[in-house]
Amino acid sequence: MKLGQPPQKVWHSSQELNGSFNRLSGALNRLVILEYVWNQQVGGKARFWVLKAVQRGTLFVQVRVSVARNELLARQQPLIRELNKHFDTPWIKKIEIV
DSSP: OOTTOOOOOOOOSHHHHHHHTHHHHHHHHHHHHHHHHHHHHHGGGGGTEEEEEEETTEEEEEESSHHHHHHHHHHHHHHHHHHHTTSSSOOOOEEEEO
16 A cells, blocks of 8 residues: 555455445356356357357357257247246347357
């Protein structure tokens, strides 16, 4: 600490620390859960269906093979239902293929 700077905040419990990072940690936790559940649901197709981003309820997936694209289109709604089961509120509304 430099002279004249205010002292750093000292946390007395994990609750205080968690309150400071609650929004960021919540978003990161959801992304980690999404990636894990995605890999569990799609299995070996994860090498053809690569998660790229999530924005405003839309899951962006890069598809590497055209046949895998057709299968993803066919499994889109059941896959969204399965992914949303693992969150408190439904998060994923649609899947966009990029």
